[in-house]
Amino acid sequence: MTTRSDCEALDAIDPLAPIRDRFALPDRVIYLDGNSLGALPRHVPQRLAEVVERQWGVDRIRSWNVHGWTDLPLRVGERIARLIGAEPGHVLAADTTSINAYKAIDAARRLRPDRRAIVTDTSNFPTDVYVMRGIADDAGLDLRIVEPDAVVDALDKSVAVVALTEVDYRTGRRHDMAGITSAAHEVGALAVWDLAHSAGAFPVALDDVGADFAIGCGYKYLNGGPGAPAFIYVSPNHRGSFRNPITGWFGHAAPFEFSLEFVPAEGISRARVGTPHVLGLVALDAALDVFDEVDMGYVRAKSLALTDVFMDLVGGWMEVATPRDPERRGSQVSLRHTHAFPIVQALIAHGVVGDFRTPDIARFGFAPLYVRYVDVWDAAAALRKVIESGEWKDPQFLVRGEVT
Ligand SMILES: *Cc1c(COP(=O)(O)O)cnc(C)c1O
Numbered sequence: 001m002t003t004r005s006d007c008e009a010l011d012a013i014d015p016l017a018p019i020r021d022r023f024a025l026p027d028r029v030i031y032l033d034g035n036s037l038g039a040l041p042r043h044v045p046q047r048l049a050e051v052v053e054r055q056w057g058v059d060r061i062r063s064w065n066v067h068g069w070t071d072l073p074l075r076v077g078e079r080i081a082r083l084i085g086a087e088p089g090h091v092l093a094a095d096t097t098s099i100n101a102y103k104a105i106d107a108a109r110r111l112r113p114d115r116r117a118i119v120t121d122t123s124n125f126p127t128d129v130y131v132m133r134g135i136a137d138d139a140g141l142d143l144r145i146v147e148p149d150a151v152v153d154a155l156d157k158s159v160a161v162v163a164l165t166e167v168d169y170r171t172g173r174r175h176d177m178a179g180i181t182s183a184a185h186e187v188g189a190l191a192v193w194d195l196a197h198s199a200g201a202f203p204v205a206l207d208d209v210g211a212d213f214a215i216g217c218g219y220k221y222l223n224g225g226p227g228a229p230a231f232i233y234v235s236p237n238h239r240g241s242f243r244n245p246i247t248g249w250f251g252h253a254a255p256f257e258f259s260l261e262f263v264p265a266e267g268i269s270r271a272r273v274g275t276p277h278v279l280g281l282v283a284l285d286a287a288l289d290v291f292d293e294v295d296m297g298y299v300r301a302k303s304l305a306l307t308d309v310f311m312d313l314v315g316g317w318m319e320v321a322t323p324r325d326p327e328r329r330g331s332q333v334s335l336r337h338t339h340a341f342p343i344v345q346a347l348i349a350h351g352v353v354g355d356f357r358t359p360d361i362a363r364f365g366f367a368p369l370y371v372r373y374v375d376v377w378d379a380a381a382a383l384r385k386v387i388e389s390g391e392w393k394d395p396q397f398l399v400r401g402e403v404t
Contacts, residue, residue: 002309007373010305014297021369022290023223030352031374035197035332035365038223038287047286048279051233066111067273070279073229073272073296077127079288080222080231084195084214085205091233092271093281097217098234099246099301101131101163103271104213106245108161111212111238115160115189117142121151123168128194132163148173159189166204167330168196170357172307172322174198174330178209185210193343196220201229201331202303203296206233213238221331221367222291224284234270237266248273288371291394292297293296302368306376310364313380317387332365341404342397343386349397350382356404 010251011017023039025031031039055063060220064070076093084091108282110116118132119143129145136143146154148168150379155162162184167174181191198204200221206214212235218228234242249255250272250322264270310333311320319335332366338345340362342383344354347362386392 001351002312002377003171004374004377006081007377008375010309014302015141016144016294016302016368016371019290019294019373020372022293023370025370028351030371030379031370031380032352032354032366032375034367035220035363036225036355037226038220038367039370040225040289041223041287042223044283048283049277050297051282064083064208065262066346069256069276072278072285074268076281076285077231077268078228078287079285079291080199080216081104081205081233082223083277083291084199084233085203085207085209086233087207087236090207090236090239090268091231092216092268093229093231094272094276094282095232096227097194097230098127099273101128102191102192102273103244103246103273104215104232104234105132105163106135106139107123107194107234107238107242108163108213109135109141110245111190111241111245112188115297116158117144117153119144119146119159119162119189121146121148123148123170123173124163124165125169125194125196128163128165134378141183145168146174151175151180155183157187159184159187161190161192163192163194165196167195167201167332170361170363171334172197172330174323174328174364174372176327177204177211181209181211197330197332200299202300202380206295207236210234213242217261218280218284222284223287223369225280225285225287226278228287228312229277229280230286232268232269236371243248244270244273245313246273250274250276251374274293294369299368301368302372304311304329305364306368306371306373307331307333309373309379310366311378313377313385317384331368331375332363335362336360336366337362339392341400342392342394343383343391345397345399346386346394347379347391350386352372352382354379 077091195216214233218224
């Protein structure tokens with residue numbers, strides 16, 4: 001069994017250890033919720049303050065041109081592209097994941113106008129499914145929601161689009177993105193991937209697997225801050241043919257011609273809708289600096305090691321919902337317990353921050369850029385204490401906020 005000194009030894013040789021100092025993390029807290037809201041890189045507040053005070057405060061309207069505000073979605077998109085295996089010019093940072101899901105899935109189904117169905121699975125995040133339901137209802141398509149293991153079998157020539165989240169937000173189970181994408185292509189369907197729990201957690205290879213569209217969050221492992229802009233990827237194959245269903249002026253070929261006739265922009269700019277969220281983009285852009293210093297291969301290796309150690313430490317006395325097979329998991333470990341909610345609250349009182357997902361999941365995200373091996377050990381020890389002492393039974397731990 002891994003000891004605390006084993007963990008200290010692993011930290012001592014961890015090539016990512018110095019990166020932790022780039023983040024603002026309180027001393028006595030073990031933050032295992034970076035899969036929900038990434039920690040703050042220390043240099044972000046100053047960068048934001050400069051933009052607010054100098055660019056907004058002093059340069060004002062000129063900043064659109066002088067400071068390149070207009071192109072921020074493309075520039076930030078290029079930085080994300082590197083992390084998800086896309087060539088520059090195929091990723092845009094804008095809007096929310098939900099809005100991008102709508103744009104991507106609707107664009108995909110329009111590229112297969114003769115097909116009747118959209119396929120997703122029961123493990124998908126609700127917003128993705130709600131968006132698909134709306135698209136399916138409006139377009140008169142069937143929405144087929146199958147078990148995660150039954151996705152490939154559900155693919156046939158009636159399917160226009162298969163839209164999935166690569167890593168299950170509840171269990172951390174990772175889909176075989178390459179396998180499912182090629183199975184979709186074999187029947188002539190398109191594949192749309194939500195990378196909310198992938199981008200920044202491990203290397204993704206969108207171009208290599210031939211994904212058609214992808215979307216993802218800026219505020220999870222990319223650390224862009226609360227409500228950070230999301231991203232959308234459009235495969236080079238669909239660059240000239242996709243239709244963004246929200247035809248706003250920034251997706252126009254020449255927005256400042258103010259023509260009343262919509263002419264779509266070329267390339268990824270066509271995925272744009274309205275005025276860029278400058279402050280959110282500036283924070284995300286700054287946060288991405290940290291990724292310039294790291295090798296995503298190391299990030300993945302560390303993520304697997306952290307999650308392995310945690311599963312080793314708790315697996316004997318907790319039910320682990322996350323697959324042990326490294327190919328099959330993301331960067332989180334989920335535990336099942338009937339009283340997962342108060343257990344997570346009691347752990348938070350001990351300074352170990354995870355979260356709860358209904359109905360019975362205690363979820364721990366291991367963001368490899370700032371979680372240490374000793375944190376894993378200490379979190380497992382605190383969990384054991386909370387369970388063995390029964391302190392989670394205290395009624396104070398049953399109080400639920402709106403966000404769990
Ligand atoms: C976090 C998450 C979202 C969030 O979407 P927003 O529009 O940013 O609220 C969407 N999809 C998945 C799979 C997620 O994990």
